[in-house]
Amino acid sequence: MNLYLCKYVSPLGDITMASDGEALTGLWFDGQKYFPQLSSEYIFDYNIPVFIQARKWLDAYFRGINPGEIPPIHLKGSSFRILVWDILQAVPYGKSITYSDIARQIAIKMRISKMSAQAVGGAVSHNPISIIVPCHRVIGVKGDLTGYAGGLQRKIELLRIEHTDFLM
Numbered sequence: 001m002n003l004y005l006c007k008y009v010s011p012l013g014d015i016t017m018a019s020d021g022e023a024l025t026g027l028w029f030d031g032q033k034y035f036p037q038l039s040s041e042y043i044f045d046y047n048i049p050v051f052i053q054a055r056k057w058l059d060a061y062f063r064g065i066n067p068g069e070i071p072p073i074h075l076k077g078s079s080f081r082i083l084v085w086d087i088l089q090a091v092p093y094g095k096s097i098t099y100s101d102i103a104r105q106i107a108i109k110m111r112i113s114k115m116s117a118q119a120v121g122g123a124v125s126h127n128p129i130s131i132i133v134p135c136h137r138v139i140g141v142k143g144d145l146t147g148y149a150g151g152l153q154r155k156i157e158l159l160r161i162e163h164t165d166f167l168m
Helices: 049-062 079-089 099-110 117-125 152-161
Strands: 003-010 013-019 024-029 042-044
Touching (some): 079 117, 099 117
Parallel strands (some): 003 042
16 A cells, blocks of 8 residues: 655645545644654655545635535544544534543543543644644633644634634
8 A cells, every 4th residue: 555645835834644545644734743754655646536635625724614524534543542533523613622521522432430631632632634633623621722733823823714712
């Protein structure tokens, strides 16, 4: 199986996308925290269908339009991280969720009494498909903005693009 890369120039900085040829496997702001080491086995190819879909999705998103259905994605991570990332995908455009809300949902799904919001934060911060899996929509319990692997200023701008209410 071949692995592919594609660059996207966004208003908030350059983005690198990765694909297995069928779905997105990564989408990161260049230089962001947790930006992966991308080996030489990746091939730059801007014409992979999923990259074409992702660019159209991102074009609409950065114009302030709800881009709708996401391109195909393949998330790889621990079962806990996958649970967190699945919850992120359910957060609607223009809305937000707290780390505590996610922790409560995870506790229910795992049939445990309590889940750590800090553990959720760790999973959120390692989301490999930024923007499309909307980790920027996660805020603190009092509406405050906390860390974002792409940088706090980008998080603010992404929330503004979506016209999301948040406190600062």
